[in-house]
Amino acid sequence: MSDSLPEHLLSVKMKHRVGTVSLDVSFALTQPWTVLFGPSGSGKTTVLRAIAGFVRPDAGSIGRGDDLWVDRESGVFVLAHLRPARSAGQTARLFPNMTVRSNAVYGLGWSTKPDDAKKVVEETIGLFRLKDLLDRKPHELSGGEKQRVSVARTVISAVTFDGPGTALLLLDEPFSGLDYAMRDELVGGLREYLILRKIPVLSVTHDVGEAFQLNAEVIRIADGKVVQQGPVSDALKDERRLLMSQLKSGS
Ligand SMILES: Nc1ncnc2c1ncn2[C@@H]1O[C@H](COP(=O)(O)OP(=O)(O)OP(=O)(O)O)[C@@H](O)[C@H]1O
Numbered sequence: 085m086s087d088s089l090p091e092h093l094l095s096v097k098m099k100h101r102v103g104t105v106s107l108d109v110s111f112a113l114t115q116p117w118t119v120l121f122g123p124s125g126s127g128k129t130t131v132l133r134a135i136a137g138f139v140r141p142d143a144g145s146i147g148r149g150d151d152l153w154v155d156r157e158s159g160v161f162v163l164a165h166l167r168p169a170r171s172a173g174q175t176a177r178l179f180p181n182m183t184v185r186s187n188a189v190y191g192l193g194w195s196t197k198p199d200d201a202k203k204v205v206e207e208t209i210g211l212f213r214l215k216d217l218l219d220r221k222p223h224e225l226s227g228g229e230k231q232r233v234s235v236a237r238t239v240i241s242a243v244t245f246d247g248p249g250t251a252l253l254l255l256d257e258p259f260s261g262l263d264y265a266m267r268d269e270l271v272g273g274l275r276e277y278l279i280l281r282k283i284p285v286l287s288v289t290h291d292v293g294e295a296f297q298l299n300a301e302v303i304r305i306a307d308g309k310v311v312q313q314g315p316v317s318d319a320l321k322d323e324r325r326l327l328m329s330q331l332k333s334g335s
Contacts, residue, residue, distance in 0.1 A: 094135065094252060094286070098144035098154075102130045107141075107308040113252075115301035117275060117285045119294075121320065122305035128288045129174070131305070132254050135286065136171040137164030148249075170242040171254035176234035178222040184233050185209075185218040191241035201244045204281075208243070211273050212236040213266070231261040232270075239274070243281045253278065255287040259294060271297045292323045 093113050100107040107127045120128040133139040135146055137153065140161060146154040153162045153169075170191070178187045188209065194201040209215060212232045222230055235258045245251035259267045275298050278285055289295055295302055295316045302319035304312040312319050 094146070094148050094284075096131070096135060096144075096146050098131070098134055098141035098146065100130060100134065100139065100141040100143075102127065102139075105130075105308040107131065109305065109308070109310050111303050111310055111313055113284060113286060113301075115284075116279050117287070117298045118301040118303060119298065119316075120286065120288045120303050120305055121290070121295060124290075126305045127308045128305055129256055132171065132256055132286065132288060135252075136169055136254050137162065137167050168245060168247055168249055169252040169254055170238050170245065172235050172238040172256065172258060174256045174260070176227075176230040178230055178233060180222050182221070183218065184214060184220050184222075184225070187222070187233050188214065188218075188237050188240060190237055193241065193244035193246035195246065204243050205240055207277070208236050208240050211239075211277055212270065228261045228263065228266065231258070232266075239278070239283075242283050243278075250282050250284070253283050253285045253287075255285060257288050257290070259289075259291070267294070268297070275299070292320050292327055295320055296324065 095112045097110040098107065105125065105127050107130060109127070109131060120131060122128055130139055134141050134154070141154060141156065143156050144154070145152060145156065152160045153167050154160060179190065182190070189205055192201055192205065209218070212235070214232060214236060217225065217229060225233070235255060238253065238255070242251040242253045259271060262270065271294055298316070300316050302312070302314060302316050303310055304319060
């Protein structure tokens with residue numbers, strides 16, 4: 085692991101057997117927003133879960149500079165809740181007995197700066213269009229609304245992270261349950277907000293348009309291996325061309 089990496093960057097080098105896939109990946113995060121892109125079952129979620137601390141890789145290391153979260157060789161394994169990382173999975177997991185507001189602020193940090201933390205909560209609630217839903221319980225929400233609450237909670241928790249440096253945000257298909265208009269609005273707004281708040285993001289997506297809108301760095305994974313890493317304009321140019329020609333021909 086290089087010790088010259090700036091503090092906010094993450095370096096991942098891991099091998100792990102999951103199902104029929106032998107993961108063997110090595111990459112570093114260098115941009116504000118990076119997406120893992122690749123076919124279903126190629127191992128993207130497993131990589132995200134290993135970074136979050138929910139999967140213990142068979143071999144390798146994960147960390148930021150000298151701050152190792154995993155190092156199988158020396159036996160380091162930092163528990164998930166102690167890592168400067170916050171994650172939201174594909175399925176919204178909300179507390180059924182709590183309102184949207186209580187769910188959203190669960191995991192709120194910055195106990196020493198309550199006024200700032202309050203501002204972050206209000207900003208995020210606005211960004212995710214949750215104002216009119218705040219007093220509802222999860223059973224009174226649609227699937228897309230639940231997903232928005234779940235991702236908003238993770239954003240609030242990452243931005244108000246109580247610890248040295250900033251937290252990394254890990255999002256597994258955060259916009260997949262949303263309609264196009266909502267997705268369009270949220271993707272751009274969230275990207276801008278997280279850059280402002282200096283929160284780096286690693287997300288999983290299958291959506292070419294979303295990766296372009298995020299102006300993301302793309303890490304392509306196929307069959308457990310990183311096959312390409314680079315700016316979206318380069319990494320997904322063939323997919324975009326195909327998409328455009330399909331749109332033109334109406335297919
Ligand atoms: N807990 C598990 N036990 C056994 N096999 C698993 C487990 N979790 C995932 N797998 C398998 O490991 C492989 C990689 O799964 P993973 O969820 O990481 O892929 P993915 O690229 O995120 O897929 P998708 O895009 O469909 O979410 C798949 O073949 C999956 O069936």
